[in-house]
Amino acid sequence: MAGYRELLRTPGVGRIIAAQLTARFPNGMTSLAVLLHIEHVTGSYAAAGLVLAAASVGQAVSGPVTSRWMGIWGMRRVLTLTLLVCASAITTLALVQTSLPVYMALGLVAGLSTPPVQSAVRTIYPKMVNSRQLTPLFSLDASLQEIIWILAPVVITFVATQVGTWEALILIVVILLGGGGWFILSPEVGRVRIPRSRRAFGKVLAKPPVVLATVIGFLLIGACSAVEAGVVATFGHGGLEAGIVLAVFSIGSLAGGLSSGAIPMGPWAMARRLGIVAVGLAATMVSLNVWWLGGTLFFAGIGIAPALAVIFAMTSASVKFSDTAEAYGWVGTGQLIGAAAGSAVAGFLIDGVGPQGAYVAATAFAVIGVAVAVVFVRGFPDLRHRDASPIPDTEPVGTIT
Numbered sequence: 001m002a003g004y005r006e007l008l009r010t011p012g013v014g015r016i017i018a019a020q021l022t023a024r025f026p027n028g029m030t031s032l033a034v035l036l037h038i039e040h041v042t043g044s045y046a047a048a049g050l051v052l053a054a055a056s057v058g059q060a061v062s063g064p065v066t067s068r069w070m071g072i073w074g075m076r077r078v079l080t081l082t083l084l085v086c087a088s089a090i091t092t093l094a095l096v097q098t099s100l101p102v103y104m105a106l107g108l109v110a111g112l113s114t115p116p117v118q119s120a121v122r123t124i125y126p127k128m129v130n131s132r133q134l135t136p137l138f139s140l141d142a143s144l145q146e147i148i149w150i151l152a153p154v155v156i157t158f159v160a161t162q163v164g165t166w167e168a169l170i171l172i173v174v175i176l177l178g179g180g181g182w183f184i185l186s187p188e189v190g191r192v193r194i195p196r197s198r199r200a201f202g203k204v205l206a207k208p209p210v211v212l213a214t215v216i217g218f219l220l221i222g223a224c225s226a227v228e229a230g231v232v233a234t235f236g237h238g239g240l241e242a243g244i245v246l247a248v249f250s251i252g253s254l255a256g257g258l259s260s261g262a263i264p265m266g267p268w269a270m271a272r273r274l275g276i277v278a279v280g281l282a283a284t285m286v287s288l289n290v291w292w293l294g295g296t297l298f299f300a301g302i303g304i305a306p307a308l309a310v311i312f313a314m315t316s317a318s319v320k321f322s323d324t325a326e327a328y329g330w331v332g333t334g335q336l337i338g339a340a341a342g343s344a345v346a347g348f349l350i351d352g353v354g355p356q357g358a359y360v361a362a363t364a365f366a367v368i369g370v371a372v373a374v375v376f377v378r379g380f381p382d383l384r385h386r387d388a389s390p391i392p393d394t395e396p397v398g399t400i401t
Helices: 002-009 013-028 030-042 045-073 075-095 100-112 117-127 131-144 146-162 165-184 187-191 208-235 240-259 269-284 290-301 304-318 321-353 356-375
Strands: none
Touching: 002 013, 002 131, 013 030, 013 117, 013 131, 013 146, 013 165, 030 045, 030 075, 030 100, 030 146, 030 165, 045 075, 045 100, 045 117, 045 321, 075 100, 075 117, 075 165, 075 187, 117 131, 117 165, 117 187, 117 304, 117 321, 131 146, 131 240, 131 304, 146 165, 146 240, 208 240, 208 269, 208 290, 208 304, 208 321, 208 356, 240 290, 240 304, 269 290, 269 304, 269 356, 290 304, 304 321, 321 356
16 A cells, blocks of 8 residues: 555646546446436337447447547547537437437437547556556556446436436536546646557557457456346345445455555466456356355456456557557457447346356356466566556657768
8 A cells, every 4th residue: 555655646646546537437327327317218128228229339439539539639629529529418318308219319429429538547647657656556547446336326326216317417417527627627638648640540459469458358347247237137126235246346346456556467467367257256156145246246356457457557568659549449449348248148148047147157258358368378468577658659860961
């Protein structure tokens, strides 16, 4: 913890972490609020699912694109534009009663315009701290984001059920504008300029570590989504136990991330950390008792934030600074697709064999992740004796002869 205290005393670090967490807080609220609102308005969960699917497609498509735009037009311009469009789309979704196709179009626009805060802040981090502090900073970031997934669903569910569903969406808009504005106005966002990439769009995927980070993120978040579906199916939507067990899952991740910040990341770091997740998830299949599930998911959670920290660090260390935002955009897209795939696979198995099927799916995602990390271990950079800073961009220097 002394290392984290030193890190947070670095000028601007505490502020930028707080600002980006606030700006990203709606990420843990929007899907649930849209689901509850569209179901309330249309009386159909199928309609709500279609709107959510449209929003997810929009997010998956926009991630790499808007992240790359930040190197062309600047972070503040892109973040401000996407923030205003996204807020407008969600506000319209909340206040206008219309047909399902229009709701889907609004969901798509909201997804396409999701501000690329995650890509921006992880591009800024290497410019704020020294090389020795960068890996712990990625671990701290991966850990603290669990606060979003612990608190946001509770807050938005309470507002939607006790106040109203359109009010819940307006609350999201308020937090989106407030947090997004705070982040955009942070001095570091204006101070750090991403150089225009000289590579064609998508060329960053030629880097094996970026592909591995994207694939591992897909599998890891797929496992987490399957777990969420399984827990809800086990205890029911209204069960207090479901919320408690999922909170324990996130607390395990928070604890694991904070405790692993100073551990060096070698090529085998990902396999070891995913191994913890796989063992914990495999143990869930023994019993669906609330205490057993809480304990096994806490253990599985211990590996999640540390694995995400490896994803962030290996991405940063493997590309030029001008390509970092786009690279993180692709990694984010992989995670979004993983979330959709995990929920879909778990849903089919729950319908077929019951809640146990979701934990089987989650374990399968995690085990495949371990296998990928082991088979392609040479594709993971060795960060034990070097920092995770991006490769510097170089330009030709004119000489007089």
